[in-house]
Amino acid sequence: MDETTNLRMPYLMAAEAQKHVTHNEALRTLDALVQLSVIDRDLTGPPGTPAEGDRYIPAATATGAWAGKEDNIAAYLDGAWMFYTPKAGWIAWLVDEAIPVIWDGGSWVQLTLEAAATASLFGINTTADTTNRLAVKSDAVLFSHDDVTPGNDDIQVKVNKKATGDTGSHLFQTGFSGRAEFGLIGDDDFTVKVSPDGTVWYDGIVVDKDDGSVAFPNSSMGFVSRQVFSSGSGTYTTPSGINKILIRAWGAGGGGGGGSGNTTGGGTGGTGGATTFGSIVSSPGGAGGAGGGNGGNRGNGGAGGAGGSLPTLGDVKWSGSPGDSSQSASSDFAGQAAAGAGAYGGGAPGSFQTAGGAASNPGGGGGGGGAVASPSRAGGAGGGSGAYTELLVISPDSSYSYTVGSGGAAGTAGTGGAPGAGGAGGNGFIIVEEYT
Numbered sequence: 451m452d453e454t455t456n457l458r459m460p461y462l463m464a465a466e467a468q469k470h471v472t473h474n475e476a477l478r479t480l481d482a483l484v485q486l487s488v489i490d491r492d493l494t495g496p497p498g499t500p501a502e503g504d505r506y507i508p509a510a511t512a513t514g515a516w517a518g519k520e521d522n523i524a525a526y527l528d529g530a531w532m533f534y535t536p537k538a539g540w541i542a543w544l545v546d547e548a549i550p551v552i553w554d555g556g557s558w559v560q561l562t563l564e565a566a567a568t569a570s571l572f573g574i575n576t577t578a579d580t581t582n583r584l585a586v587k588s589d590a591v592l593f594s595h596d597d598v599t600p601g602n603d604d605i606q607v608k609v610n611k612k613a614t615g616d617t618g619s620h621l622f623q624t625g626f627s628g629r630a631e632f633g634l635i636g637d638d639d640f641t642v643k644v645s646p647d648g649t650v651w652y653d654g655i656v657v658d659k660d661d662g663s664v665a666f667p668n669s670s671m672g673f674v675s676r677q678v679f680s681s682g683s684g685t686y687t688t689p690s691g692i693n694k695i696l697i698r699a700w701g702a703g704g705g706g707g708g709g710s711g712n713t714t715g716g717g718t719g720g721t722g723g724a725t726t727f728g729s730i731v732s733s734p735g736g737a738g739g740a741g742g743g744n745g746g747n748r749g750n751g752g753a754g755g756a757g758g759s760l761p762t763l764g765d766v767k768w769s770g771s772p773g774d775s776s777q778s779a780s781s782d783f784a785g786q787a788a789a790g791a792g793a794y795g796g797g798a799p800g801s802f803q804t805a806g807g808a809a810s811n812p813g814g815g816g817g818g819g820g821a822v823a824s825p826s827r828a829g830g831a832g833g834g835s836g837a838y839t840e841l842l843v844i845s846p847d848s849s850y851s852y853t854v855g856s857g858g859a860a861g862t863a864g865t866g867g868a869p870g871a872g873g874a875g876g877n878g879f880i881i882v883e884e885y886t
Contacts, residue, residue: 478527478528478532479534483523483534483540486505486523486540486541486542486543487505487542487543487545488505488506488507488523488542488543488544488545489504489505489506489545489546490506490507490544490545490546491506491507491509491544491547491551491558492509492546493506493508493509494508494509494510494511494512494513494516495508495512495513495514495515495516496514496515496516496524496526496531500526501526502526502527502528502529503525503526503527504525504526505523505524505525505526506523506524507521507522507523507524507542507558508520508521508522508524515531516531519533521536521553521557521558522534522535522536523536523542536553536558537553538553538554538555539552539553540552540553541553541561542558549561570583571583572584572585573585573586574586574587574588575587575588593605593607609633611634614637614638615636615637616636617633617634617635617636618633618634619631619632619633619634619635620632620633623648627647627648628645628648628651629644629645629646629648630642630643630644630645631643631644631645631651638659639656639657639658639659640655640656640657640659641653641655641656641657642654642655642656652667652668653667653668654666654667654668666886667886668886673883673884673885674689674691674692674884674885674886675689675883675884676881676882676883676884677881677882677884678879678880678881678882679852679854679879679880679882680812680854680877680879680880681854681856681877682853682854683851683852683853683854684851684852685849685850685851685852686727686849686850686851686852686882687848687849688846688847688848688849688850688884689884691886692846692884692885692886693844693845693885693886694842694843694844694845694846694884694885695842695843695846695882695883695884695885696840696841696842696843696882696883696885697727697730697731697839697840697841697842697843697880697881697882698838698839698840698880698881698882698883699725699726699727699731699732699733699838699839699840699878699879699880699881700725700733700812700813700836700837700838700878700879700880701722701723701724701725701733701734701735701736701770701813701836701837701838701855701878702722702723702724702725702735702736702812702813702836702854702855702856702857702858702875702876702877702878703722703735703736703770703809703813703814703815703833703834703835703836703857703858703875703876704719704720704721704722704735704736704737704738704739704756704773704815704833704834704835704858704875705719705720705722705738705739705815705833705857705858705859705860705861705872705873705874705875706719706738706739706773706799706807706815706830706831706832706833706860706861706872706873706874706875707719707738707739707740707741707742707830707831707832707833707861707872708741708742708830708860708861708862708863708864708869708870708871708872709741709742709827709828709829709830709863709864709869709870709871709872710741710742710827710828710829710830710864710869711827711863711864711865711866711867711868711869712827712864712865712866712867713864713865713866713867714864714865714866715741715742715828715864716741716742716828716829716830716861716862716863716864716869716871716872717741717861717862717863717864717872718738718739718740718741718861719738719739719740719815719830719833719858719859719860719861719872719875720738720858720859720860720861720875721735721736721737721738721858722735722736722737722738722813722815722833722834722836722855722856722857722858722875722876722878723735723853723854723855723856723857723858723878724853724855724878725836725852725853725854725855725878725879725880726852726853727841727850727852727880727882728847728850728851728852730763730841730843730850731761731763731764731839731841732761732762732763732839733761733836733837733838733839733855733878734759734761734770734836734837735770735836735837735855735858735875735878736756736770736771736772736773736813736815736833736834736835736836736837736858736875737756737833737834737858738833738834738858738859738861738872738875739753739773739775739815739830739831739832739833739834739861739872740753740775740830740831740861741830741831741861741862741864741872742827742828742829742830742831742864742869753775753831756770756772756834759837760837761837761838761839763839763841764839764840764841765840765841765842766838766839766840766841767837767838767839767840768837768838769837770813770815770834770835770836770837770838771815771834771835772834773815773831773832773833773834773835774799774831774832775831775832777828777829798810798873799829799832804870805860805863805870805871805872805873807873808857808860808873808874808875808876809833809857809873809874809875809876810876811876812876812877812878812879813835813836813838813876813877813878813879814835814875814876815832815833815834815835815858815875815876827864827867827869829870830861830870830871830872833858833872833873833875836855836875836876836878852880854877854878854879854880855877855878856877856878857874857875857876857877857878858874858875859874859875860872860873860874
């Protein structure tokens with residue numbers, strides 16, 4: 451063998467005379483082919499005044515000194531044209547087109563990323579591996595809609611997994627340790643999860659694929675249950691895993707005043723009891739309505755019971771509403787009894803000589819009792835409703851004592867002629883909503 455396999459550079463032979471000639475020919479070949487830059491590939495014949503070292507790729511059908519040398523590398527060296535037959539994989543830079551081309555074994559084709567589209571690994575400023583087959587090290591990565599081709603002004607990034615039980619997600623890391631992840635993680639619901647160490651993970655948001663409902667498994671927004679207390683007292687125990695409780699408390703309603711009789715006026719209804727939850731909630735009860743008249747002819751109506759006073763604690767708080775006052779009696783007719791107050795239903799007033807209605811819902815005031823019909827007497831006034839308190843407690847205590855206020859007692863009926871008694875006030879009420 452007297453020349454190299456790839457570039458066909460001549461070897462120095464044993465006992466060869468003028469070895470420098472052979473060596474210089476090899477150097478000339480290297481100079482012509484290494485870091486190959488070609489002026490043009492569209493000429494079919496040599497240019498008129500080539501410069502030493504100029505290189506071309508003769509186009510078909512070549513003429514003159516280039517005849518029969520199509521697609522070869524034609525190099526002008528020492529005043530003559532030298533030709534080199536390319537091998538598959540040779541790359542050349544085309545000066546006039548400003549593009550790289552590669553010899554694919556049959557023709558010179560432009561070298562683009564499309565030529566490497568089926569590469570098994572691709573790294574930009576870093577090394578890809580069999581797990582991260584596409585790897586990029588960069589301060590930023592931009593994906594933009596296509597305004598060159600042009601495209602349709604939209605852009606989508608698609609992450610496709612094979613089956614429901616597989617994962618298609620975006621993972622965010624600190625020091626290559628996972629801290630946050632979102633996507634289809636082990637199922638087809640959309641999940642956002644976080645981790646303090648890359649090992650233990652907590653679901654923050656889960657969106658159901660079937661109906662779009664959103665769950666917050668480890669959030670205060672995850673409603674769990676509701677407890678209701680409508681009477682008495684006791685201890686509330688915070689269930690395990692509950693991070694927040696929302697307390698809603700109503701004070702008890704006042705009792706309705708009694709109707710006046712022929713001999714004596716009606717009695718005043720009792721004050722409703724306060725509803726408390728630990729030391730953090732206290733909702734005062736409503737006052738009782740006054741009894742009707744004082745037993746005399748044309749007796750005065752009773753004043754409605756005041757609503758529970760404005761609570762001093764709570765995020766949301768309302769005072770109770772006062773009960774209605776009863777009418778004074780006229781010379782011809784007995785005064786009318788009055789209704790109890792209550793946003794959730796006060797007691798109805800009693801008709802003549804009948805008892806006032808009890809509160810129809812918790813916290814409502816009782817209705818006033820009806821007076822005797824003749825001679826004219828005054829009916830009882832309505833009781834006031836209890837106050838309302840709402841409080842959100844974060845990181846609640848393990849337990850709280852509570853008391854549900856008792857409804858105010860009914861005002862007694864006056865004597866003489868069988869007038870009606872007032873209605874009893876409604877008990878207070880507590881609702882505790884529990885959240886994770």
